[in-house]
Amino acid sequence: MTAEKDDLAARLVDLLAQCALGNQRAFADLYGLTSAKLFGVALRILRRQDWAEEVVQECFVSIWSHAGDYAVQKSAPLTWMTSIVRNRCLDWLRRPQQEATGDEYDIAVEAWQDEAPGPLERLAASSEAAALARCLQQLEGKQRQSIMLAFFHGLSHSEVAGHMKQPLGTVKTWVRRGLERLKTCLGAPA
Amino acid sequence: MASYKNPELREKLAAEYVIGTLRGRARARFEALQRYDPALRRTVAEWEARLTPLSAAAGEIAPPPRLWQAVARRIAGSRRGASAGGGLAFWRGLAVASTAFVLILATFIGVAPRPEPPMAMVAVMNDERGQPALVVSWPPMKAMREPYVRVKVVQEHPVMAPGTTWEMWMLPGGKEAPVSLGLITTDADQSMRLRPALASRMEGAWGLAMSVEPKGGSPTGAPTGPVIFKGQCVKL
Numbered sequence: 001m002t003a004e005k006d007d008l009a010a011r012l013v014d015l016l017a018q019c020a021l022g023n024q025r026a027f028a029d030l031y032g033l034t035s036a037k038l039f040g041v042a043l044r045i046l047r048r049q050d051w052a053e054e055v056v057q058e059c060f061v062s063i064w065s066h067a068g069d070y071a072v073q074k075s076a077p078l079t080w081m082t083s084i085v086r087n088r089c090l091d092w093l094r095r096p097q098q099e100a101t102g103d104e105y106d107i108a109v110e111a112w113q114d115e116a117p118g119p120l121e122r123l124a125a126s127s128e129a130a131a132l133a134r135c136l137q138q139l140e141g142k143q144r145q146s147i148m149l150a151f152f153h154g155l156s157h158s159e160v161a162g163h164m165k166q167p168l169g170t171v172k173t174w175v176r177r178g179l180e181r182l183k184t185c186l187g188a189p190a
Numbered sequence: 191m192a193s194y195k196n197p198e199l200r201e202k203l204a205a206e207y208v209i210g211t212l213r214g215r216a217r218a219r220f221e222a223l224q225r226y227d228p229a230l231r232r233t234v235a236e237w238e239a240r241l242t243p244l245s246a247a248a249g250e251i252a253p254p255p256r257l258w259q260a261v262a263r264r265i266a267g268s269r270r271g272a273s274a275g276g277g278l279a280f281w282r283g284l285a286v287a288s289t290a291f292v293l294i295l296a297t298f299i300g301v302a303p304r305p306e307p308p309m310a311m312v313a314v315m316n317d318e319r320g321q322p323a324l325v326v327s328w329p330p331m332k333a334m335r336e337p338y339v340r341v342k343v344v345q346e347h348p349v350m351a352p353g354t355t356w357e358m359w360m361l362p363g364g365k366e367a368p369v370s371l372g373l374i375t376t377d378a379d380q381s382m383r384l385r386p387a388l389a390s391r392m393e394g395a396w397g398l399a400m401s402v403e404p405k406g407g408s409p410t411g412a413p414t415g416p417v418i419f420k421g422q423c424v425k426l
Contacts, residue, residue, distance in 0.1 A: 024265060031258060036250035039257075044248045045210075053257050060261045075235050079242045083208075086245070090210050090217070129243035136244075151209045151244055160211075179205045186240055 008033070012077035019067035027064055034078065035060070038085045045089040045154035055092055059085045086154075093154055135185035143178030146171050194223060195352065200233055208237040225318065227351035228402055228415050309340075309426055313398045315419035321345060323419045326358075326398055337389035339371065343378040350376065350402075357403045358382065359413055363396025373407050374400070395423045 012033065018026030038059065042052040063081055070080060136144050142164070149160045161171040194200065206212040207220050224231045312327040328339040341358075350356060359368035369391065372382055384392070401408070402415035 024262075027265060028258075028262070031261065035258070036252045037245070037248075039253040040248040040251040041245045043251055053253060053260075056253060057257060057260050057264075061264050064265050075239060079238055082242050082245050083238050086210065086242075090213075094214060094217070129246045132240070132243045147209065148244075150211050151241060152247065154210055156213050157211050175206075175209070175211060176202065179209065183205075183240065 009076055009078065012081075013070075016063075016067045016070045016077055019064055020070070030063075031060060034081055037078070038081060041082055041085050042089050044152055045086065046092065047153075051092060055088050056085065059088050062088075089154055131186060132182075135182050138185055139178050139181055140174075142166075143174045143181070146174040147178045147182075150175060200230060204230065204233040204237050207234060208241055225416065226402060226418060228354065229351065231416070311392065311395065311423050311425050313395075313421040313423040314344075315398055315400060315421035317345075317419055322421075324400070324421075326421075328392055331389035331392050334389070337384040337386060337392070338381040339384065339392070341374055341380050341382055353405055354402050354415070355405055355407055356400050356418070357407050357413070359399045359401065360388070360391065360395045361397040361399060362391065362394060368399065368413055370408065370411065371398075373403075397422045 012030065015026045015030040015033075019030060035056070039052060039056050042056050042059075043049065046052045046055065059081075062084060070077065075083075136147075139147070146160050146164065149155045149163060150157070155163065157172055157175070158168055160175070161168045164171060203212060203220055207217065212220060224234060308329065309327040310330040312325065314322045315324040315326060317323045322344050325342045325344055326339050327342075328337075331337050339358075355373045357373050358371040360371050361368050369388065371384060371388065374380065374382060397420060399413070399417050399420040401413035401417050403413070404415075408414050
């Protein structure tokens with residue numbers, strides 16, 4: 001599994017370098033290897049197909065034109081690309097007219113509280129995220145849920161609070177403590 | 191501003207930025223800060239490395255074929271020459287739009303009365319949004335015993351982050367690597383002494399760039415940090 005993942009990372013680094021040189025074939029390969037992952041990320045956050053298409057289109061154009069900057073970023077290629085997509089999605093949600101209404105949330109909120117829900121299982125199965133999944137499971141349910149609602153679905157503090165029917169301050173504390181614990185847990189050897 | 195130096199706060203803001211709960215103006219401000227503060231960028235990158243694997247839980251969803259068609263159309267329209275190799279990909283994208291501004295400004299500098307020799311070349315260095323940040327100009331180098339370039343701040347910009355310096359680079363153009371001109375100070379108007387060996391090369395300068403470097407300047411002789419300002423040189 002790990003070797004497979006390293007292979008992908010090495011391949012993506014190579015393709016990004018080719019893109020920086022203007023190689024459009026390499027860019028097509030890069031798109032083929034990453035578009036489904038990135039589209040999945042965008043769709044979770046934006047929850048609308050048309051928005052996700054628009055944002056991901058912008059992101060790939062941006063990845064193409066900034067491929068030359070990748071070397072100086074010193075992060076894993078998929079992390080770099082995913083961060084571009086996440087940031088662009090969050091910018092999109094910032095536009096005032098784009099605020100989604102409460103009933104559009106098609107989120108399996110309860111799932112994040114359980115120990116063996118679908119997405120968390122999927123996370124544990126992917127080798128790069130196994131440590132993260134293990135650490136997430138060590139969090140209190142409320143901490144895990146609020147972090148996932150924020151990170152995974154792009155909800156703001158107040159949206160998370162509304163969703164969980166909890167005071168804003170309480171939610172902020174859950175998120176902050178949860179992140180601190182995650183950091184400590186991930187820093188410790190497995 | 192001083193509070194942004196508090197390590198705990200920096201850590202907290204970086205985490206909130208990555209998880210996405212830092213919103214609105216606070217988010218924009220934090221993004222701007224990162225551009226000038228490599229240590230802060232590293233803290234953010236660490237949080238990205240920690241949390242981004244969570245995205246794998248989203249599962250893969252293939253986008254419709256029209257998405258690739260739209261992307262491919264836009265890529266095909268963009269022209270990018272073969273790169274000069276190395277880190278030069280970096281320097282591409284100098285704002286062409288700024289040329290008009292350069293010319294207007296050059297005229298102004300040309301007629302302004304001053305006790306020094308007339309300037310031979312000028313470069314307006316723009317920030318990432320294409321806003322002019324610095325104007326750099328220099329007289330004909332042959333006439334000078336102690337060659338220098340004059341650096342004037344035209345727009346207030348963020349201060350140097352602790353432990354960093356800003357290094358100016360001359361871009362000879364073509365495939366040649368950037369050449370360090372030296373470190374600038376925080377003065378709004380300063381003269382930067384050049385090594386005499388550099389003087390003869392300034393006439394052929396194609397562009398200038400400013401990078402953020404560790405204290406004392408780039409340890410490698412090439413830019414290592416983010417480029418915050420750049421601009422093309424114009425002969426007067």
